[in-house]
Amino acid sequence: MPNDIILTMRGIRKSFPGVVALAGVDFEVASGEVHVLLGENGAGKSTLVNILSGACRKDSGEIRLAGRPVEIKNPRHSRELGISIIYQEFNLIPGLSAGENIFLGHEPANFAGLIAHRQIHAEASRLLRELGVDLDPRTPVRRLGVAQQQMVEIAKALSVEAKVLIMDEPTSALTDREIRELFAVIRRLQAKGVAIIYISHRLAELFEVGDRVTVLRDGRHVATEDISAVTPAQLVRLMANRALAEHFPKQKVPAGEELLRVEQLSRGRVLRDLSFSLRRGEVLGLAGLLGSGRTELARVLFGVECSTAGTISIKGRPVRINSPAAAIKLGLGYLTADRQAQGLVPILSLQENLSLPNLGRLARLGVVNRRAETALARRFVAELRIKTPGLWQKVMYLSGGNQQKVVLSKWLAGEAEIFICDEPTRGLDVAAKVEIYQLMNRLTARGAGIIMISSELPEILGMSDRILEMHQGRLTAEFDANAATQERILQAALGHPAGSRR
Amino acid sequence: MADRKIFTAHSRQLGTLLGLLALCLSLWLLTPHFLTVANLLNVAQQTAINAIIAVGMTFVIISAGIDLSVGSIVAFAGVVLASGLQGGLPIPLAVLAGLAAGWVCGLLNGLLITLGKLPPFIATLGMMSIARGAALVYAGGRPISGFAPEFRQIATGEILWVPAPVILMICVYAAGSFLLARTKFGRYTYAMGGNEQATWLSGVNVRLHKTMVYGLCGVTSALAAVVLTARLNSAQPIAGIMYELDAIAATVIGGTSLMGGQGSLPGTLIGAFIMGVLRNGLNLLGVSSFLQQIIIGAVIIIAVLIDAGLKASQK
Secondary structure (H helix, E strand, O other): OOOOEEEEEEEEEEEEOOEEEEEEEEEEEEOOOEEEEEOOOOOOHHHHHHHHHOOOOOOEEEEEEOOEEEOOOOHHHHHHOOEEEEOOOOOOOOOOEHHHHHOOOOOOEOOOOOEOHHHHHHHHHHHHHHOOOOOOOOOEHHHOOHHHHHHHHHHHHHHOOOOEEEEEOOOOOOOHHHHHHHHHHHHHHHHOOOEEEEEOOOHHHHHHHOOEEEEEEOOEEEEEEEHHHOOHHHHHHHHOOOOHHHHOOOOOOOOOOEEEEEEEEEEOOOEEEEEEEEEOOOEEEEEEOOOOOHHHHHHHHOOOOOOOEEEEEEOOEEEOOOOHHHHHHOOEEEEOOOHHHHHOOOOOEHHHHHHHHHHHHHEEOOEEOHHHHHHHHHHHHHHOOOOOOOOOOEHHHOOHHHHHHHHHHHHHHOOOOEEEEEOOOOOOOHHHHHHHHHHHHHHHHOOOEEEEEOOOHHHHHHHOOEEEEEEOOEEEEEEEOOOOOHHHHHHHHOOOOOOOOO | OOOHHHHHHHHHHHHHHHHHHHHHHHHHHHOOOOOOHHHHHHHHHHHHHHHHHHHHHHHHHHOOOOOOOHHHHHHHHHHHHHHHHHOOOOHHHHHHHHHHHHHHHHHHHHHHHHOOOOOHHHHHHHHHHHHHHHHHHHHOOOOEEOOOHHHHHHHHOEEOOEEHHHHHHHHHHHHHHHHHHHEHHHHHHHHHHHOHHHHHHOOOOHHHHHHHHHHHHHHHHHHHHHHHHHHHOEEOOOOOOOHHHHHHHHHHHOOOOOOOOOOOHHHHHHHHHHHHHHHHHHHHOOOOHHHHHHHHHHHHHHHHHHHHHHHHHHO
16 A cells, blocks of 8 residues: 555535435545546546645545645646646647646746747757657647646656646557657656546456546445456446446337447548448447547448548448538437537527527428427426426426437437437436437337437446447447447457457 | 517517617616607618528528628619619619619529539628629729619608608518518528528428529618618619628627527618717717727627527526
8 A cells, every 4th residue: 555645535525416426435546546436427436636736626525735724726736836737638738849738837037037949949858858759849739749748747747846746638549659658657647756647438448547446326435455366347337336226227129120220431541441231129239439430430421521432321222421410401400519608509598409400390381380389399398207397498407317308209209210429328318318318218119219429338238229339430240239348348448359340 | 488488589679679679778877869750760761781681691591691792782772773863764664673683683692502502601691792793894993873763763762751761671571571570581581591401301392492582682772772772872882882781780780690590680770770879979979980980890899799698597
């Protein structure tokens, strides 16, 4: 057990309207330790990290840094305390050089108060060398690759002498070789005594880089173990320890006629030679890591982006889908991963959002039939049990689960039959998730087909009839839901094909 | 429950209306010349031109855009109309030619923004200069004046003592409100302004509708040009300078959010009247025109500050 504990969190609680994100979590990290933070989406990892970074404030609990209690007030304060965070989305300014980015906000100045560029670049050069990175600090960030940008982020964190460094999914956009290099850098940081909180979904790499692991589930601390003392299977179980059947009320329906057939679909290097089909009554689970091409596939199917090769047929007829409008006419509905940014117009009312794709049928000579519109909205609020104070409530004030129901209603009202659901339960609490699953059951019972993209393995396993695995733009495996296990899918996600397809 | 939105929208407009009434009340106390039928009709008549332009501006701003070219379009549409009249075109045809000129300018704005992917600020800034230049070239830099008395009726005529421009303004607001609140086009305008991406993903032809929004703004500017030309009995290629600021101010004072997705035409009408009454009152009080600019600027800022404060306190 490490003895040089630098950061301790005790009984951390945090609630957001309608959600308890953290229900009394304990966590600690020692100098020179890589402590992995593991959990499903919504388990509370981000909230915990945001409290450390000062992005949000805890409701209660205690944080000690080097033994002294601290109240982290804001991101600036957090940095001053020696806590640095590298988000999945980098916070670099593309037009500035690597060196200027590293010292952004604390530029060394010369005697006249001007920025000392030479000093910046010399210092940056030293920091990058310490990391073992060969990179000219004068290069504008926009010309750097993802891996190099990450090194700039790390150097930026070190430039303020970070004692605790938080890395959020640092490998999600890196190639295997770049990951090796990142790990080498992490080891050098460890040797310098930096404490590292490492967040990742990729189980395999945790075993390579981590010292200890803490598992969170539903806002609670589940376990803290030495990495050497656990197996991947144990971790998966700890993360998702639920009676699967209970939380995934899957109702099987016999698959009917073929709704959608995709043959040799490609888009540049993002999607390569994809072939699959979807039948009535079926949920096709699409598993794979972030960046494996799952969302791109959804966007091509819905006409947001164009394919460069291949054919799409709907109910046996080849079709061209070159815009969302065309996709909607063909009976497709798309639940985007980001509801607020792409699925809804947050500032408009529930009723206006629901009718948006359906105004064509609700209007005569361009004039909206308000009575029909209200009737439609009322019907779906009742049918999907959307909790809202009224049809005129702005959707931005609805809870995540109810927002998702509004998006679903948009397509249901248009009588869509092929649903593409990208992370349909992301950010929802357990009860809301179950409701969404029940709605999916009702859709398949009515003869719809669903393509469900999800990063949550239990969800994929619990709700799919068939499972496709994507890796770097290709379909690498296909499982029957009965034959699939978390371990097999995980293996396939890590690039070891385990299914029937190559 | 269904009235919730209507209630909040109305309460916002009620606030602006109270502001207008307070302004009128103070002017009534300050000068005996304000609250006379003749003066009020005069205010309405002077406000009509800005108010008509502000209808198109409201659509544009709700769609999360901006149109800086309205003043120049007023000038261009005016000279097209005037040269048509002098060339012997029948009045309705000349008016149509003027409206068409405004419409084309607006459509060009829209195409530059949708197909050219230019920010609305830049596209309409360019059009502001192009339409102004086109008006100057077309008219040879000189005013075109002297029209048939029938045409001048558009400005001087009255029905039941109400001046024709005021009646036209009321008609434009009625039609605009219907378009905005009751039609697909209006709904798409709000939706595009609220979240363009989500609107497109809902199958709406965003390009087409956005182009039409700017086309509409060109048409209302041209309508204002018809009134202005009839009132001055002359079309001037340098007419309409700074009109964009008055139209934007009326829209924003009226509660339309520059972020898009929110706003209403009754609000804009009240906003236009606040601007009109303020100008009129300051003139009656004999405030110098230099000082007037400072006061009007301050009123715009204060109105928006109050609005922002109210919105923040609602959360």
